[in-house]
Amino acid sequence: MVGAASDPMRVYASQSTGWFGQIIQRSDDGGQSWRPVGNEFAYDGTPGTHQWYDGTPHPWEFARVWHLEPSSDDPDTVFAGAEDASLFKSTDGGLTWSELAGLRTHSSGPEWQPGAGGMCVHTVLVDPTDSKRMHVAISAAGVFRSDDGGGTWRPTNRGLRSEGVPDPDAEVGHCVHRIARHPTRPDVLFMQKHWDVMRSDDGGDTWREVSGNLPSDFGFPIAVHAHEPDTVYVVPITSDSEHYPPEGKLRVYRSRAGGDEWEPLTRGLPQADCYVNVLRDAMAVDTLDPCGVYFGTTGGQVYASPDGGDSWEAIVRDLPRVLSVEVQALL
Amino acid sequence: MIRVVLPHHLRKLAGIGGEIELHVESPPTLRIVLDALEATYPMLRGTVRDPVTKRRRAFIRFFACEEDLSHESIDALLPEAVAHGSDPLYVVGAMAGG
Numbered sequence: 035m036v037g038a039a040s041d042p043m044r045v046y047a048s049q050s051t052g053w054f055g056q057i058i059q060r061s062d063d064g065g066q067s068w069r070p071v072g073n074e075f076a077y078d079g080t081p082g083t084h085q086w087y088d089g090t091p092h093p094w095e096f097a098r099v100w101h102l103e104p105s106s107d108d109p110d111t112v113f114a115g116a117e118d119a120s121l122f123k124s125t126d127g128g129l130t131w132s133e134l135a136g137l138r139t140h141s142s143g144p145e146w147q148p149g150a151g152g153m154c155v156h157t158v159l160v161d162p163t164d165s166k167r168m169h170v171a172i173s174a175a176g177v178f179r180s181d182d183g184g185g186t187w188r189p190t191n192r193g194l195r196s197e198g199v200p201d202p203d204a205e206v207g208h209c210v211h212r213i214a215r216h217p218t219r220p221d222v223l224f225m226q227k228h229w230d231v232m233r234s235d236d237g238g239d240t241w242r243e244v245s246g247n248l249p250s251d252f253g254f255p256i257a258v259h260a261h262e263p264d265t266v267y268v269v270p271i272t273s274d275s276e277h278y279p280p281e282g283k284l285r286v287y288r289s290r291a292g293g294d295e296w297e298p299l300t301r302g303l304p305q306a307d308c309y310v311n312v313l314r315d316a317m318a319v320d321t322l323d324p325c326g327v328y329f330g331t332t333g334g335q336v337y338a339s340p341d342g343g344d345s346w347e348a349i350v351r352d353l354p355r356v357l358s359v360e361v362q363a364l365l
Numbered sequence: 366m367i368r369v370v371l372p373h374h375l376r377k378l379a380g381i382g383g384e385i386e387l388h389v390e391s392p393p394t395l396r397i398v399l400d401a402l403e404a405t406y407p408m409l410r411g412t413v414r415d416p417v418t419k420r421r422r423a424f425i426r427f428f429a430c431e432e433d434l435s436h437e438s439i440d441a442l443l444p445e446a447v448a449h450g451s452d453p454l455y456v457v458g459a460m461a462g463g
Contacts, residue, residue: 053372057412076417
């Protein structure tokens, strides 16, 4: 689910089930009412194959939309990151979608493999100062950048290192979980990778690790403070096979230095026997001052901090697994 | 006139309360009825069959007159009782998830 920055009343939601497939709904009144819009996501041309988990060729098949991203200045223009990894664009408020096929048909595409959750485009960032410049992140291919509005793409993963893959320094093949940036500083990107928290100062051309003193550098979401471009939030998770906070203590970690030095934020969060996860789309910041920070858990709680993370309160407790948290400032 | 019974979620998505009636050319086939269903309720496109391949979704079945029509040809004629509107065509979502 996502709200449009240019119109706080416009919200898009992606629903997907095994029964009825992909449904996209749109609200023009801040979520009070919804209507289904277009759900036809057709790959351009004849799709070839990518690699399956076992390395065998597997046909590209549209499965679902993982992430919606409206443009910063037009609520009717919205991008959809999909599984199998592909990017779609609508310019009519979601009624019709067309693929930006340059991503899927990148020369490395036949080598892409799915992450555990599927082979998905889960992050789409559009540079607010230059709408032709975009980044997407794919599990488990990595980050790709376009400088022509999504027509052509190149991998930007130099500096990423992933143990357990045949070439740990490969240009393509990293399981990036999420990338984020501050809108006033588009060249600085922060990344939560499968393992490692990373930072780029050159628009993704090169990356360096900034995990620093985190108790674990595995996790899913990453977010940047609305007014402090060097204040970053992550939620460390024990390991790739233990999706709960270290020691059962739910801690958001904040860096005010753009990484490397992290402080635990615990006030109001359970500090014993907590075994939830926080999914990659389930953290958001608002634009108020002080900045509000929000995240949802797989245990159905939504925590809010009105003071940049210093203190937290569960504003909802009994939802199903929270897949997505979005916040719109209506003031 | 063809009567069609949809599963709860699709009725909600289409904003309809109960059984629906579709006027289609005769003799009706499953393809003709599904085309009419999607033309009348565009929000249901892609929910019963894939919007690109037009294949029935794996968890969707078609029943009428106590018969499973899911594996019949989509161009086979529907039973007389459905064609005449005395029996409905059921679009059923699989009971799965438990």
